[in-house]
Amino acid sequence: MSSPPLTETRLLDSAKPSAHASPSSAAPLPHSIVGSDAEITHIAEEEEDSEKHEYQNGLSAPLHPVRTGTSLRRVPTKQRRGYGLLTLVPEVENPRAYGYASKWLLTVIVALAAVAGPMGSSILYPALQDMSIDLNTSLTTANITVSTFMLGMAIFPIWWSSLSEVLGRRLMYLCSFSLFVLFGALSASSTSIGMMIALRFLSGGASASVQTVGTGTISDIWPPEERGRAMGVFYMGPLLGPMVAPLLGGAIAEAKGWRWTLWLLTMYGGVVLLLIFFVLPETSRKKLAPATSHESTSRDRVKAATKRYLVDPVKVLFLIQHRVIFCVVFFAALTFGAVYVLNISLTMVFEAAPYKFNQVEVGLMYMPMSTGYMFTSFLAGGWSDHIMKTAQRRAKRVDANGVPIYYPEDRFGINLWIAAVLYPLSMMAYGWVLDYHRPWWASVIPLFFFGVGTMIVFGVATASLTEFVPRRSSAGVAVNNFIRNIFSFAGSMISKPAIDAGGTGKVFTILGAICLVVCIGSLAVLKVHGARWRESLDLAEEYSRRKPVAAVEELENDSSGREIDGGKEKE
Numbered sequence: 001m002s003s004p005p006l007t008e009t010r011l012l013d014s015a016k017p018s019a020h021a022s023p024s025s026a027a028p029l030p031h032s033i034v035g036s037d038a039e040i041t042h043i044a045e046e047e048e049d050s051e052k053h054e055y056q057n058g059l060s061a062p063l064h065p066v067r068t069g070t071s072l073r074r075v076p077t078k079q080r081r082g083y084g085l086l087t088l089v090p091e092v093e094n095p096r097a098y099g100y101a102s103k104w105l106l107t108v109i110v111a112l113a114a115v116a117g118p119m120g121s122s123i124l125y126p127a128l129q130d131m132s133i134d135l136n137t138s139l140t141t142a143n144i145t146v147s148t149f150m151l152g153m154a155i156f157p158i159w160w161s162s163l164s165e166v167l168g169r170r171l172m173y174l175c176s177f178s179l180f181v182l183f184g185a186l187s188a189s190s191t192s193i194g195m196m197i198a199l200r201f202l203s204g205g206a207s208a209s210v211q212t213v214g215t216g217t218i219s220d221i222w223p224p225e226e227r228g229r230a231m232g233v234f235y236m237g238p239l240l241g242p243m244v245a246p247l248l249g250g251a252i253a254e255a256k257g258w259r260w261t262l263w264l265l266t267m268y269g270g271v272v273l274l275l276i277f278f279v280l281p282e283t284s285r286k287k288l289a290p291a292t293s294h295e296s297t298s299r300d301r302v303k304a305a306t307k308r309y310l311v312d313p314v315k316v317l318f319l320i321q322h323r324v325i326f327c328v329v330f331f332a333a334l335t336f337g338a339v340y341v342l343n344i345s346l347t348m349v350f351e352a353a354p355y356k357f358n359q360v361e362v363g364l365m366y367m368p369m370s371t372g373y374m375f376t377s378f379l380a381g382g383w384s385d386h387i388m389k390t391a392q393r394r395a396k397r398v399d400a401n402g403v404p405i406y407y408p409e410d411r412f413g414i415n416l417w418i419a420a421v422l423y424p425l426s427m428m429a430y431g432w433v434l435d436y437h438r439p440w441w442a443s444v445i446p447l448f449f450f451g452v453g454t455m456i457v458f459g460v461a462t463a464s465l466t467e468f469v470p471r472r473s474s475a476g477v478a479v480n481n482f483i484r485n486i487f488s489f490a491g492s493m494i495s496k497p498a499i500d501a502g503g504t505g506k507v508f509t510i511l512g513a514i515c516l517v518v519c520i521g522s523l524a525v526l527k528v529h530g531a532r533w534r535e536s537l538d539l540a541e542e543y544s545r546r547k548p549v550a551a552v553e554e555l556e557n558d559s560s561g562r563e564i565d566g567g568k569e570k571e
Helices: 008-013 040-056 100-114 116-122 125-134 139-155 157-167 169-188 193-207 209-221 224-256 259-279 298-321 323-351 359-364 367-395 414-435 440-468 470-544 548-557
Strands: none
Touching: 100 116, 100 209, 100 224, 100 259, 116 139, 116 169, 116 193, 116 209, 116 224, 116 259, 125 139, 125 224, 125 323, 125 359, 139 157, 139 193, 139 323, 139 470, 157 169, 157 209, 157 298, 157 470, 169 193, 169 209, 169 259, 193 209, 209 224, 209 440, 209 470, 224 259, 224 323, 224 359, 224 367, 224 440, 298 323, 298 470, 323 359, 323 414, 323 440, 323 470, 367 414, 367 440, 414 440, 414 470, 440 470
């Protein structure tokens, strides 16, 4: 082999970058190199020779992006994964080599799939009163069907994400949406509130695969310097749910009854399933299966499979121990929880006096916030990419070949500072408008800007989390999804009792103040410590790829004094 592939030796040789590396300085860890738009020819020449080595070492994607339209080598039909023999877009060996038309087609399909979860959680909002009457239960208990749906969305992605890295993303989409259609049909046929709660939990879990696996697909096909815009389009999908679902749910519940809201959701899942089956190819890089001994017993194989598919996925949650991941996940999760507190309040307030809106009118009140989501999704992704490139140019960070070096924390610019102030203040204004029973239209402006601010937070957080852990691009998002849906579960559970007790003004002032302090505090901490914490995460990820004994020995012998999350090495 003329030049060594991206081996562990090369990774460790470049493990000590400065924050402003120059061409003459040592190159940083590839974990830190979020992307470049050059070095194409060299990588294409190395790729075939290094492919086997990379697979054996567990790389799920090339460390350097490949220019769109180059190295487009199709996978033979019989070797395509995930039953992808009939897909209109063929599976290729390097998914970043797809043309822009194919990339945007795949991005839009994944975004449409991402509508299912948020749509499923919010389509029942206007129909909760009717459902509680039909199933002979209280409105508070009926709200639990929303909460358990979010709880399912929090728990199940841990396994969807990890299994997608082993079995492929396409197979996870097909399995999860098949289950989503099944559980949706059963939910629509529920005969008791207990049955409804259980099936809504399972439906939420089935719908949630795309929340994490989808970001992995986006990372597979888009290089980092273009990923912000693609993430904006992808996130437009999940945010279309809260925009369209309450309006559709209100209209359908009023015309046909609450059960038809769930039948509509089931039919939507079926359409997405067909799109995935006939269009979306596998995009993750192939990995060689681990070597197994011929002498291993069936019991050993069962134990190994149980550990790999059921136990190991839970370990992804340990990423939260890294401080840079914790900060990003925490302020994004708090923001997501605030969204669901506000969503519940809209139905509560506008169905009651003095507004007394019908179900369709209640659904329309979700439009200002969702319009803010839509407006921002078109602009915020490109803005995030621009901020990232500007930070790189100002720091003059390039490697020895003159290739730009991008860091995930480069995305944390003026965009997040604006969002961190905008959405909490908008939430406070919304609370007092309703507390003083002002006209309904007075709430439109704060709701719109609340949507703008929260969308900026979600887009930047998701893009950066795929870049902090590039070899496991869906893992960081899985952690984020777990924590944020726990927050949304809690928010949807406490919102009605809290508003009943304290009123919208006090509740949203307190919540807005908490969000303001946490978001600004997190950004300030990341501004000061983000680069150092990211380098610590890089080293921790690299050591975790080695055998435990070797990792311990190197940690003990390393005299660099570099801090690793959880403690500082002694010199």
